[in-house]
Amino acid sequence: MKLNQSKIVDCTIRDGGLVNNWDFSxxxxxxxxxxxxxxxxxxxxxxxxxxxxxxxxxEQAGPWRFLDDEFLRKVIPQKGFTxxxxxxxxxxxxxxxxxxRSESMIDLIRVACYIKDVDKALQLIQTFHDRGYxxxxxxxxxxxxxxxxxxxxxxxxxxxxxxxxYIVDSYGSLDHKDITFLVEKFQTHLPNKRLGIHAHNNLQxxxxxxxxxxxxxxxxxxxxxxxxxxxxxxxxxxxxxxxLKNTQYKLRPVLDVIEQxxxxxxxxxxxxxxxxxxxxxxxxxxPRSAMALRASDAKDKSVDFYDKLMTPEVTFxxx
Amino acid sequence: MKLNQSKIVDCTIRDGGLVNNWDFSxxxxxxxxxxxxxxxxxxxxxxxxxxxxxxxxxEQAGPWRFLDDEFLRKVIPQKGFTxxxxxxxxxxxxxxxxxxRSESMIDLIRVACYIKDVDKALQLIQTFHDRGYxxxxxxxxxxxxxxxxxxxxxxxxxxxxxxxxYIVDSYGSLDHKDITFLVEKFQTHLPNKRLGIHAHNNLQxxxxxxxxxxxxxxxxxxxxxxxxxxxxxxxxxxxxxxxLKNTQYKLRPVLDVIEQxxxxxxxxxxxxxxxxxxxxxxxxxxPRSAMALRASDAKDKSVDFYDKLMTPEVTFxxx
Numbered sequence: 024m025k026l027n028q029s030k031i032v033d034c035t036i037r038d039g040g041l042v043n044n045w046d047f048s049x050x051x052x053x054x055x056x057x058x059x060x061x062x063x064x065x066x067x068x069x070x071x072x073x074x075x076x077x078x079x080x081x082e083q084a085g086p087w088r089f090l091d092d093e094f095l096r097k098v099i100p101q102k103g104f105t106x107x108x109x110x111x112x113x114x115x116x117x118x119x120x121x122x123x124r125s126e127s128m129i130d131l132i133r134v135a136c137y138i139k140d141v142d143k144a145l146q147l148i149q150t151f152h153d154r155g156y157x158x159x160x161x162x163x164x165x166x167x168x169x170x171x172x173x174x175x176x177x178x179x180x181x182x183x184x185x186x187x188x189y190i191v192d193s194y195g196s197l198d199h200k201d202i203t204f205l206v207e208k209f210q211t212h213l214p215n216k217r218l219g220i221h222a223h224n225n226l227q228x229x230x231x232x233x234x235x236x237x238x239x240x241x242x243x244x245x246x247x248x249x250x251x252x253x254x255x256x257x258x259x260x261x262x263x264x265x266x267l268k269n270t271q272y273k274l275r276p277v278l279d280v281i282e283q284x285x286x287x288x289x290x291x292x293x294x295x296x297x298x299x300x301x302x303x304x305x306x307x308x309x310p311r312s313a314m315a316l317r318a319s320d321a322k323d324k325s326v327d328f329y330d331k332l333m334t335p336e337v338t339f340x341x342x
Numbered sequence: 343m344k345l346n347q348s349k350i351v352d353c354t355i356r357d358g359g360l361v362n363n364w365d366f367s368x369x370x371x372x373x374x375x376x377x378x379x380x381x382x383x384x385x386x387x388x389x390x391x392x393x394x395x396x397x398x399x400x401e402q403a404g405p406w407r408f409l410d411d412e413f414l415r416k417v418i419p420q421k422g423f424t425x426x427x428x429x430x431x432x433x434x435x436x437x438x439x440x441x442x443r444s445e446s447m448i449d450l451i452r453v454a455c456y457i458k459d460v461d462k463a464l465q466l467i468q469t470f471h472d473r474g475y476x477x478x479x480x481x482x483x484x485x486x487x488x489x490x491x492x493x494x495x496x497x498x499x500x501x502x503x504x505x506x507x508y509i510v511d512s513y514g515s516l517d518h519k520d521i522t523f524l525v526e527k528f529q530t531h532l533p534n535k536r537l538g539i540h541a542h543n544n545l546q547x548x549x550x551x552x553x554x555x556x557x558x559x560x561x562x563x564x565x566x567x568x569x570x571x572x573x574x575x576x577x578x579x580x581x582x583x584x585x586l587k588n589t590q591y592k593l594r595p596v597l598d599v600i601e602q603x604x605x606x607x608x609x610x611x612x613x614x615x616x617x618x619x620x621x622x623x624x625x626x627x628x629p630r631s632a633m634a635l636r637a638s639d640a641k642d643k644s645v646d647f648y649d650k651l652m653t654p655e656v657t658f659x660x661x
Contacts (some may be wrong), residue, residue, distance in 0.1 A: 199550065230547065274648070282642060298568075323605050326597050
């Protein structure tokens with residue numbers, strides 16, 4: 024049996040925060056960290072490291088939206104095996120807010136961007152790299168990117184400082200053939216870079232796609248406990264922990280996190296395989312229209328919703 | 343683009359009946375048939391054709407547990423494109439209750455059995471075949487079958503009358519490598535038989551496994567609307583209809599069935615990706631212990647449940 028060499032990046036707080044506006048208590052995050060650490064999960068993405076002054080509505084969001092090192096030191100006084108990660112968005116981070124890694128709780132900084140902003144992302148990544156962080160570039164919405172744009176991006180990426188490049192299935196629309204195609208393309212064009220995958224579960228393919236990517240050599244696997252994440256959510260951490268052929272992982276602490284934290288939370292907040300998200304997935308588009316539907320009185324009116332998306336002039340208005 | 347030649351067998355009533363003791367109204371079944379027919383789904387498995395006199399507790403179950411042709415003719419006065427299928431269990435059917443196909447509403451009779459009963463199943467199948475039905479043999483719990491038993495079964499199957507042989511992942515414990523292995527094994531040993539797949543969703547792999555089997559040439563794909571089926575449920579019909587590259591299928595009528603019938607039903611009955619079912623799936627065992635847990639006050643106590651299953655002497659008692 025070949026042991027699997029992939030690592031798990033648990034995104035429950037960061038991507039799950041998109042569901043509840045980062046309204047996680049400090050105790051919740053502490054228990055989650057303890058559980059992931061005991062389970063042998065490699066990274067915990069504990070939030071966004073954006074700068075509040077660059078974001079509208081910042082005052083309503085929980086502290087995990089704008090991670091502060093002093094605050095983090097109180098939350099996790101003693102780091103264990105599990106490293107900490109933070110995501111930044113292009114144009115929403117002030118480089119001056121990022122200390123050197125030696126003074127920070129964060130080990131890994133990930134920069135998310137659309138294909139047109141890869142140049143800006145790589146500039147930010149150079150800065151984080153110079154300050155000592157591990158770095159990733161997460162190219163979103165790859166299913167809507169044309170070949171020429173992607174090849175142009177590869178040219179910039181291959182000579183950059185970034186450690187790991189992510190394949191992000193933002194709309195949850197890709198199947199195993201698409202994932203295989205993308206992994207092979209990234210491996211061919213970026214032989215000197217390690218790869219990561221971030222999958223969404225609109226078509227119930229997030230876990231399967233992540234497993235298949237892992238078998239093809241993708242190293243960083245994004246997941247979240249009980250799949251918590253925006254709209255249809257992510258690859259479930261508990262499935263990776265139980266199915267990866269890697270003796271490091273333990274399932275029981277993740278089950279404990281689910282029982283203590285996630286089952287009660289799922290009664291208040293909604294994510295997962297829900298038909299409007301399946302519809303946006305199958306149409307290969309952003310779930311925002313489905314999120315608006317689920318927040319309305321017509322939340323289960325999937326047929327009307329589908330009809331609108333299938334009628335271009337109406338779709339245009341609705342978006 | 344290569345068009346997919348697989349056919350969908352919707353098992354909502356038959357496998358879903360295991361959830362609600364076949365308590366579907368006639369109107370429910372009529373609306374489901376109309377929707378599947380409009381969607382272009384090839385078969386609807388409308389229940390079991392077991393004989394009530396051979397089954398304990400028969401009087402409590404709905405009529406779909408013991409299909410009767412006279413009754414069926416009232417339910418579906420006019421058959422459309424979608425053919426009808428029924429399942430029988432070994433030892434629970436009286437051959438004298440099965441008329442010739444020319445006098446029956448049923449087109450396809452499927453016989454489910456464990457590996458040790460393949461001989462008995464093939465004998466039944468010969469009878470159904472002689473009476474004019476299409477037939478399948480559904481070998482359950484393949485993940486717990488040793489190679490020598492399987493090869494012995496293949497020897498009997500290859501010279502039998504059965505049209506289609508099913509790969510059944512009863513415990514929802516198989517991944518794409520297992521499915522690939524089994525499909526290739528069945529194709530090698532049974533070159534003269536067509537194949538089918540019945541997957542369960544304990545590890546969120548039912549749809550992915552079914553897609554992969556289909557791409558490898560498996561022809562009959564079992565599914566159910568909104569995944570309704572015992573415990574973790576099945577491959578969702580709506581995902582096959584939307585993702586198979588086959589212009590015959592229409593998603594909208596399936597969405598309508600979900601909106602009208604399945605969303606209200608799911609509020610009363612439980613199936614799907616639920617942690618105790620994930621646990622039995624990852625341990626490759628029957629979900630009966632998890633079903634008992636979900637019917638108890640301790641339904642969300644997954645950690646205790648996991649601990650018991652991981653302690654052999656306790657597990658033995660619980661089963």
